[in-house]
Amino acid sequence: MSPKTKLLTPSSQLPLYTKRILITAPRNYASRLSAQIIDKGGLPIFMPTIETCYLSNYSELDAALRCIDQFDWIAFTSRNGIIAFFERLHDLGLSLSQLQNCQLCALGKDIEHLLSVCGRVDLIPNESSPGGIIAELALMEGIFGKKILLPTPEVIGIPEPNVVPNFITDLQSLGMQVTRVPTYITQSVDKSIYAGELNLIQQGIIDMIAFSSTAEVTSLMAMFNSINDFEHCLIACFGPYTAANARKLGINVSVVSQDFSSFAGFVNAMAEFYSSCQ
Structure with missing residues (x-):
């Protein structure tokens, strides 16, 4: 053997x-x-x-990608966001060098995918969540006034979860200028x-x-x-954020993973x- x-x-x-x-x-x-x-x-x-699929209209994403060098940060909160973002970058004929002025961050296993498509990740939070990104940014000097792009889903057929809206609020509380752009569709x-x-x-x-x-x-x-x-x-539930929202909806949660990376x-x-x- x-x-x-x-x-x-x-x-x-x-x-x-x-x-x-x-x-x-x-x-x-x-x-x-x-x-x-x-x-x-x-x-x-x-x-x-739920299922994820391509956008029917790329005008907002295309506009952001064509002026991507104006952003200081790009924060990816899902693998789907990474995939759709870089596919569209390629479709528009834009090179990875367009991102040289942007700091990039991602979560958990998505970090590996971001590394595979662009070769770098500039911020890896200790906690694999938007809250973890906020905690790291809050420790940085000169973050006030910086421009950050959020590639996020367009949610159809169900109420949008509070994760992204709360993330935007927290970023704005740090004084960052937030641009949210639909990158793919999440639908029921x-x-x-x-x-x-x-x-x-x-x-x-x-x-x-x-x-x-x-x-x-x-x-x-x-x-x-x-x-x-x-x-x-x-x-x-995969982590405390999903568990907290499930409980708010009246669901009794028995298992919550503390390692949600x-x-x-x-x-x-x-x-x-x-x-x-x-």
């Missing part, structure tokens, strides 16, 4: 064994989250409640395609619902008549919860 060959742990010995965990994240995130759940012995069930998914999954939830067959964002929470809630329709399911931390929190219940 090759030294690199690794035998599998019996699934019955894994912490999420037999647990059916519903994933509401968009498809491009769901695959990474499901891999972590499978690694812990769980049974992921896909039900993206038609519940008619999920008759089977919704039935599984109502029957109590789903053990846990894993939310990775507030938008997923509000979109799922819109698919039911009442929160009571999924009261049999435990709820896990990656999905590995999220699934570890689920595993620890079930292990503590044994």
Whole structure:
């Protein structure tokens, strides 16, 4: 047997064994989250409640990109924002050198993607959240009056979560000049395609619902008549911000990942919860 060959742990010995965990994240995130759940012995069930797609109108983004050298900072709060931003930069025939005057920041695993597309990240917050970015900027001298660009989603079909609006308010409180620009679309998914999954939830067959964002929470809630329709399911949230918003909406949250820099931390929190219940 090759030294690199690794035998599998019996699934019955894994912490999420037999647990059916519903994933509401968009498809491009769901695959990474499901891999972590499978690694812990769980049974992921896909039900993206939101989807991300390209803009129908790029006028605002194009205008910002054509004068990108006027910004001092660019803050990316999602991988989708990074992908859409750099794709459009390329489509317009603009080079990465246009960003040489901008300081760039991103969160968690998104940092790796930002490094792969442009080769640098100038601010990596200790806490993987917009609040973490604020905390780092607040410690810097000369930040007052600096111009910062926020590539954000255009939210359709559901109320916009408070994450980006709160981030903008906090940046303005530091004296920064904030320009928010739509970079991609986040929209709810038609519940008619999920008759089977919704039935599984109502029957109590789903053990846990894993939310990775507030938008997923509000979109799922819109698919039911009442929160009571999924009261049999435990709820896990990817970090304290999503958990806080879920609780404001009346949802009882059982699992909150304290390490929300990656999905590995999220699934570890689920595993620890079930292990503590044994």
